[in-house]
Amino acid sequence: xxxxxxxxxxxxxxxxxxxxxxxxxxxxxxxxxxxxxxxxxxxxxxxxxxxxxxxxxxxxxxxxxxxxxxxxxxxxxxxxxxxxxxxxxxxxxxxxxxxxxxxxxxxxxxxxxxxxxxxxxxxxxxxxxxxxxxxxxxxxxxxxxxxxxxxxxxxxxxxxxxxxxxxxxxxxxxxxxxxxxxxxxxxxxxxxxxxxxxxxxxxxxxxxxxxxxxxxxxxxxxxxxxxxxxxxxxxxxxxxxxxxxxxxxxxxxxxxxxxxxxxxxxxxxxxxxxxxxxxxxxxxxxxxxxxxxxxxxxxxxxxxxxxx
Amino acid sequence: xxxxxxxxxxxxxxxxxxxxxxxxxxxxxxxxxxxxxxxxxxxxxxxxxxxxxxxxxxxxxxxxxxxxxxxxxxxxxxxxxxxxxxxxxxxxxxxxxxxxxxxxxxxxxxxxxxxxxxxxxxxxxxxxxxxxxxxxxxxxxxxxxxxxxxxxxxxxxxxxxxxxxxxxxxxxxxxxxxxxxxxxxxxxxxxxxxxxxxxxxxxxxxxxxxxxxxxxxxxxxxxxxxxxxxxxxxxxxxxxxxxxxxxxxxxxxxxxxxxxxxxxxxxxxxxxxxxxxxxxxxxxxxxxxxxxxxxxxxxxxxxxxxxxxxxxxxxxxxxxxxxxx
Numbered sequence: 001x002x003x004x005x006x007x008x009x010x011x012x013x014x015x016x017x018x019x020x021x022x023x024x025x026x027x028x029x030x031x032x033x034x035x036x037x038x039x040x041x042x043x044x045x046x047x048x049x050x051x052x053x054x055x056x057x058x059x060x061x062x063x064x065x066x067x068x069x070x071x072x073x074x075x076x077x078x079x080x081x082x083x084x085x086x087x088x089x090x091x092x093x094x095x096x097x098x099x100x101x102x103x104x105x106x107x108x109x110x111x112x113x114x115x116x117x118x119x120x121x122x123x124x125x126x127x128x129x130x131x132x133x134x135x136x137x138x139x140x141x142x143x144x145x146x147x148x149x150x151x152x153x154x155x156x157x158x159x160x161x162x163x164x165x166x167x168x169x170x171x172x173x174x175x176x177x178x179x180x181x182x183x184x185x186x187x188x189x190x191x192x193x194x195x196x197x198x199x200x201x202x203x204x205x206x207x208x209x210x211x212x213x214x215x216x217x218x219x220x221x222x223x224x225x226x227x228x229x230x231x232x233x234x235x236x237x238x239x240x241x242x243x244x245x246x247x248x249x250x251x252x253x254x255x256x257x258x259x260x261x262x263x264x265x266x267x268x269x270x271x272x273x274x275x276x277x278x279x280x281x282x283x284x285x286x287x288x289x290x291x292x293x294x295x296x297x298x299x300x301x302x303x304x305x306x307x308x
Numbered sequence: 309x310x311x312x313x314x315x316x317x318x319x320x321x322x323x324x325x326x327x328x329x330x331x332x333x334x335x336x337x338x339x340x341x342x343x344x345x346x347x348x349x350x351x352x353x354x355x356x357x358x359x360x361x362x363x364x365x366x367x368x369x370x371x372x373x374x375x376x377x378x379x380x381x382x383x384x385x386x387x388x389x390x391x392x393x394x395x396x397x398x399x400x401x402x403x404x405x406x407x408x409x410x411x412x413x414x415x416x417x418x419x420x421x422x423x424x425x426x427x428x429x430x431x432x433x434x435x436x437x438x439x440x441x442x443x444x445x446x447x448x449x450x451x452x453x454x455x456x457x458x459x460x461x462x463x464x465x466x467x468x469x470x471x472x473x474x475x476x477x478x479x480x481x482x483x484x485x486x487x488x489x490x491x492x493x494x495x496x497x498x499x500x501x502x503x504x505x506x507x508x509x510x511x512x513x514x515x516x517x518x519x520x521x522x523x524x525x526x527x528x529x530x531x532x533x534x535x536x537x538x539x540x541x542x543x544x545x546x547x548x549x550x551x552x553x554x555x556x557x558x559x560x561x562x563x564x565x566x567x568x569x570x571x572x573x574x575x576x577x578x579x580x581x582x583x584x585x586x587x588x589x590x591x592x593x594x595x596x597x598x599x600x601x602x603x604x605x606x607x608x609x610x611x612x613x614x615x616x617x618x619x620x621x622x623x624x625x626x627x628x629x630x631x632x633x
Binding site: 088091092093097100101102103104185187188209211212213216219254256257259261289291301302 | 355356357358359361362365428477478479480481532533534535536538539602606610612613
């Protein structure tokens, strides 16, 4: 006979009579009763679109097993490992030391073919139910990339979201063999140099640096990018000292300079609440060293009162 | 940081080390080390950047683990031998635990992995305190522990020389290079500890002088990367000429001072019929010499293009650049 594990049944068991005083017996029925709250903490779960029911599938349910894909992956990763091993004989990070000594400019991202687009991710508020659109394609002659789309600030009608209207493009984090994280080391440089052609809209450039604590996961360093519009290209040079710290879009009180030795990614965000089409053409994104720029950090640092 | 708090922390650093130096009881010596650790934590997190807090957290974890192991070993030694005296460390198990705990404290291989990341996150001044002053108290205890057999120290020493040399091979960040240099030098010091403790002191004192000088040179030129080191020739030409001497002294080249401890250590090892160990130590220190030579090459032997309009930092704390008004 199937025993119905309900609360009154448990309370009839003599040894558990004392447990009747326990208000929440869900911890007793953990493996049997359906869960009202997810097992893992909110920060560990993937993004949940507001208004959608929570998914409670264990992680292994979402993985698709495929032997041929696994074998190709192993071959690719061992190939990368071999390249990394032999690159160390050339010099630090695969570049000869003379390059580290002399470099004053470095092009980090350039768009010279469809393969360049694999390094980027685009996103817009369509993911949360909005109506914006964003597309990324290689420009003419395989020389540039064109980020275009339509911005729409109408919030999704899900009962939760109040604001909407953003489009963003973000570089993927470079990965070493076996999907280990690699970082960009820009400590030889002090300025971000972009060659872009926009349509007059104001963009936000976000630089994501490597962090240690989980609560710093959404930290990013931002600055404005005002595009001029028109047919002429724009060379934008932004010193890294101008970037300010924000967390989930909120500018922080306790500001500090951007540390350049472990950079994960760069991103461009449009959220100027002006509905309509937009375009941004990017030739290259690089870093350079401006010897005349000696500023360490452009903003006042937070000082508590009384000062400790 | 207010001068009062700053001076309190600096004095606490001094008190902690002095307490360890002056104590014969394990508990008091441990307390001195703890005071040192706790005093340097606020100094490390002075700037609120995430890298500094990351470095402080990693340092705290490593030091707390080592302190806990040290206290456990000292308590176990008191349990087995009935004595809390530092010189009465007779039990092999507790002696090994103590040695490993102190090795982790100072950053000997294979317990050295915290050191480069921690140094990278600190300012040059705090890194200097970490590399020099923070090593004194644990070293004092290592010096006093009576070694039962030299094998453990020799293994730690050789591993540290290898790890310090190999790790610093392809680094371009100067603080990480200094961390690996510190690991390698500590390896030389503990290598000879079982046979001739005074030689360890000689090696340690020369290491302190050389490391202090090198850190100070980098502080004067405000360089933390090999790229900025290469363009420092225009900043302080005299320092550019003298720093290679410090670097080559660290590398152990005669007739500079750094050669003295290495020579005497190799001689003592040979006398103890450990010629193979001596050869291995000398060979592996060539890795360290490689990156010291590389730093000397970038700093002094080359003159990469430099923009003369950049700020000259050699005037005491300059606040203006040399561009015409």
